Each structure stands twice: as C-alpha cells, then as structure tokens.
Amino acid sequence: MQILGQIWMQFNTLGLLLRGGMHLAHSDTVPLLPDGRAAQTLLLVGNAGPALWRAFSASPEYADGQAHPLNRWTRRQLDAVAAPFYGTVLYPFDAAPAWPFQRWATRCEPVHPSPLGLMVHPQYGLWHAYRGAILVAPLLALAALVPAASPCQTCAGYPCLSRCPVGAFTPGGYNVAACAAHLALPEGQDCLGAGCLARRACPVGAEFAQAxxxxxxxMRAFRDAMAGAKP
Ligand code: B12
Ligand code: SF4
Ligand code: SF4
Known part of the structure; x- marks a missing residue:
C-alpha cells in the first residue's frame, strides 16, 4: 500500500494514472528486476484526457528538437518513480515482439477490445493510452478488478466503423497502409491535424478527448513512423 500511495502522489504532477495492477504468473514472461529478484506485481501506468499533455508539453524533451520526445520524457519520469522500490519499467514502445500491454490491461482494469483495435474504457472511451508497466518484487495487495460491460455492446450504429474516409477498419483488421496513404494527401489533413476521425466518432468518454x-x-509521429522518418 505504501508503494501504491507514493506512486500516486508522484503521478499527480505528471498527468499519469495508475490504471490497476496484476500479480504475475509463471506464464508471464517478464525480465528479472535489476537486483536479480523476480517481480511478483505489475502496475499498469497510463493516461487519459489532457492532463499528461500539460505536463509533457512543459518539459525539456518537448522543446529539445530531438527524436521521440514523449517516449524519452516517459522513460525519465517512470524510471525515477520505480527506482526507490528497486523496480523496473517496461515500455509500450520497447521490445520486439512488443510487450502485450493491451492484454495486460484486460487483467488490470475493465477495458475491452473495440472494433478499432484500441481498448475501450467505460469512462475514458478511446481517449487513453498506456505509458509503462512498473514491475516490483513484493506481492502487493491490489484492489479486485470490478468487471464492466463493454460500451460497444450497446453502441447505437457503431459510428467509429463508418467514419474512416478510406475504410481502414475492416473485418480482417486495421489497414495501416490505407490510413498512412490517406494522411499524406490533402484530404487527410483533418485526420492528421485533429486526430483519427474514427476515434473522434466514439461517443464514450468525449469529455476526455485530447486537445x-x-x-x-x-498523428504526425504515426505518419513519420510509417514513412520511416525520425519523428
Ligand atoms: C504495433 C502498434 C501499432 C502499429 C500497428 C497496429 C496494427 N497493425 O493494428 C501502428 C504503428 C500502425 C499503430 C498505430 C496506432 N496506435 Co498502436 N501500438 C502498437 C504497439 C506498439 C504494439 C501492438 C502489438 O503488436 N502488440 C503485440 C501483442 C502481443 O500484444 P497484445 O497486448 O496481446 O495485443 C493484442 C491484444 O490486444 C489482442 N486482442 C484483441 N482483442 C483481444 C481481446 C482479449 C480479451 C485479449 C486478451 C486480447 C485481445 O490484439 C492485439 C494486437 O495483436 C502497441 C503498444 C504495445 N506494446 O502494446 C501500441 C498501441 C496498441 N497503439 C496505441 C495507439 C493509441 C495507436 C494510435 C491510435 C496512435 C495515434 N496515432 O494516436 C495509432 C492508430 C493509428 C490511427 N489511425 O490513429 C495504443 C492503444 C491504447 C488503447 N486504448 O488500447 C497502444 C496500446 C500504445 C499505448 N501507448 O497505449 N500502433
Ligand atoms: S463508437 Fe461504439 S462501437 Fe465504436 S468504440 Fe465507441 S462504443 Fe465501441
Ligand atoms: S486516421 Fe483517418 S484515415 Fe487513418 S484510420 Fe483514422 S479515420 Fe481512417
């Protein structure tokens, strides 16, 4: 409890949220902690709404003109949060293959896969993301996950599925190439400048929408990554 309380206090100023936690099983393949012990608890860190942006956009990383400013800011902050507990942090932008953040999320909080592939949260809708997973040695006492139905089950008309101008969301999955090609065109400037139209069409958690x-x-980071450039 002490660890959780201290983490929460630091997150207040960073715009981060402790999204829940889970006890690790043998089948969870995660690295050992820096001191050689096995981690027993994973704490999932994320953000929702505009709070993180306020903290990040005032940071040196945001202004330094170097590549991957948000990833570097996140790593600096979370590594510092975990260090006093001899923890280690896994990041959604690290590892090949990627750490299964979305699968972990289904064990930590009441999220469900949406038709877009993003996890939908009953409160935040699609306006949330994961920033890291803090691994610590103790088996922490965690609040039980309170299940909640997916808002998609009762969604009228699935507006997210009909808004993409290039029909990138297909029964076979997300057509990344079609989306990326659209973003390079003049017609794609709405998505590029104000965010994915399909994501913006979801009525859930509209009050958490990003600026x-x-x-x-x-979106620019996504476009640049697709173009093979360094954002
Ligand atoms: C690769 C990747 C991409 C690729 C390809 C995605 C694709 N082909 O669908 C690209 C670069 C295109 C991409 C784009 C974006 N991404 Co992305 N991406 C990832 C990344 C790094 C890895 C995903 C992966 O391969 N996981 C591997 C498998 C092993 O992990 P997994 O957890 O098991 O994931 C699977 C399960 O969720 C499973 N699944 C589906 N249904 C169910 C149901 C159950 C019950 C279970 C257990 C599992 C499950 O499907 C997933 C994919 O295989 C993740 C970060 C991460 N490490 O998870 C972000 C991530 C998925 N992306 C995210 C986001 C937000 C985006 C963007 C919207 C970013 C943006 N521009 O704002 C864009 C979408 C583009 C757009 N139009 O807006 C978020 C999603 C947050 C959320 N709410 O769920 C993540 C989690 C990153 C983060 N920091 O939070 N992304
Ligand atoms: S628009 Fe409806 S179906 Fe799409 S993610 Fe939102 S709630 Fe789910
Ligand atoms: S960003 Fe635009 S083109 Fe890409 S998936 Fe979203 S709505 Fe479709």
Missing part, C-alpha cells in the same frame, strides 16, 4: 494539438502530435 487537437495533442492529437496532431500523435
């Missing part, structure tokens, strides 16, 4: 500047930051 256009934040959406533009993420």
């Amino acid at each position: 256009p500047t934040q959406n533009a930051f993420h």
Whole structure:
C-alpha cells in the first residue's frame, strides 16, 4: 500500500494514472528486476484526457528538437518513480515482439477490445493510452478488478466503423497502409491535424478527448513512423 500511495502522489504532477495492477504468473514472461529478484506485481501506468499533455508539453524533451520526445520524457519520469522500490519499467514502445500491454490491461482494469483495435474504457472511451508497466518484487495487495460491460455492446450504429474516409477498419483488421496513404494527401489533413476521425466518432468518454494539438502530435509521429522518418 505504501508503494501504491507514493506512486500516486508522484503521478499527480505528471498527468499519469495508475490504471490497476496484476500479480504475475509463471506464464508471464517478464525480465528479472535489476537486483536479480523476480517481480511478483505489475502496475499498469497510463493516461487519459489532457492532463499528461500539460505536463509533457512543459518539459525539456518537448522543446529539445530531438527524436521521440514523449517516449524519452516517459522513460525519465517512470524510471525515477520505480527506482526507490528497486523496480523496473517496461515500455509500450520497447521490445520486439512488443510487450502485450493491451492484454495486460484486460487483467488490470475493465477495458475491452473495440472494433478499432484500441481498448475501450467505460469512462475514458478511446481517449487513453498506456505509458509503462512498473514491475516490483513484493506481492502487493491490489484492489479486485470490478468487471464492466463493454460500451460497444450497446453502441447505437457503431459510428467509429463508418467514419474512416478510406475504410481502414475492416473485418480482417486495421489497414495501416490505407490510413498512412490517406494522411499524406490533402484530404487527410483533418485526420492528421485533429486526430483519427474514427476515434473522434466514439461517443464514450468525449469529455476526455485530447486537445487537437495533442492529437496532431500523435498523428504526425504515426505518419513519420510509417514513412520511416525520425519523428
Ligand atoms: C504495433 C502498434 C501499432 C502499429 C500497428 C497496429 C496494427 N497493425 O493494428 C501502428 C504503428 C500502425 C499503430 C498505430 C496506432 N496506435 Co498502436 N501500438 C502498437 C504497439 C506498439 C504494439 C501492438 C502489438 O503488436 N502488440 C503485440 C501483442 C502481443 O500484444 P497484445 O497486448 O496481446 O495485443 C493484442 C491484444 O490486444 C489482442 N486482442 C484483441 N482483442 C483481444 C481481446 C482479449 C480479451 C485479449 C486478451 C486480447 C485481445 O490484439 C492485439 C494486437 O495483436 C502497441 C503498444 C504495445 N506494446 O502494446 C501500441 C498501441 C496498441 N497503439 C496505441 C495507439 C493509441 C495507436 C494510435 C491510435 C496512435 C495515434 N496515432 O494516436 C495509432 C492508430 C493509428 C490511427 N489511425 O490513429 C495504443 C492503444 C491504447 C488503447 N486504448 O488500447 C497502444 C496500446 C500504445 C499505448 N501507448 O497505449 N500502433
Ligand atoms: S463508437 Fe461504439 S462501437 Fe465504436 S468504440 Fe465507441 S462504443 Fe465501441
Ligand atoms: S486516421 Fe483517418 S484515415 Fe487513418 S484510420 Fe483514422 S479515420 Fe481512417
């Protein structure tokens, strides 16, 4: 409890949220802690709404013109949060293959896969993301996950599925190439500048929607990654 309380206090100023936690099983393949012990608890860190953007956009990483500013800011903050507990942090932008953040999320909080592939949260809708997973040695006492139905089950008309101008969301999955090609065209500037139209169409958690500047930051990073450039 002491660890959780201390983490929460630091997150207040960073715009981060402790999204829940889970006890690790033998089948969870995660690295050993820096001191050689096995981690027993994973704490899932994320953000929702505009709070993180306020903290990040005032940081040196945001202004330094170097590549991957948000990833570097996140690593600096979370590594510092975990260090006093001899913890280690796994990041959604690290590892090949990727750490299964979305699968972990289903064990930590009441999220469900949406038709877009993003996890939908009953409160935040699609306006949330994961920033890291803190691994610590103790078996922490965690609040039980309270299940909640997916908002998609009762969604009228699935507006997220009909808004993409290039029909990138297909029964076979997300057509990344079609999306990326659209973003390079003049017609794609709405998505690029203000965020994915399909994501913006979801009525759940509208009050947590990211500001256009934040959406533009993420969309440009996505476009540049698709183009093989260094964002
Ligand atoms: C690769 C990747 C991409 C690729 C390809 C995605 C694709 N082909 O679908 C690209 C670069 C295109 C991409 C784009 C974006 N991404 Co992305 N991406 C990832 C990344 C790094 C790895 C995903 C992966 O391969 N996982 C591997 C498998 C092993 O992990 P997994 O957890 O088991 O994931 C699977 C399960 O969720 C499973 N699944 C599906 N249904 C169910 C149901 C159950 C019950 C279970 C257990 C599992 C399950 O399907 C997933 C994929 O295989 C993750 C970060 C991460 N490490 O998870 C972010 C991530 C999925 N992306 C995210 C986001 C937000 C985006 C963008 C919207 C970013 C943006 N621009 O704002 C864009 C979408 C583009 C757009 N139009 O807006 C978020 C999603 C958050 C959420 N709410 O779920 C993640 C989690 C990153 C984060 N920091 O939070 N992304
Ligand atoms: S628009 Fe409806 S179906 Fe799509 S993610 Fe939102 S709640 Fe789910
Ligand atoms: S960003 Fe635009 S083109 Fe890409 S998936 Fe979203 S709505 Fe479709």
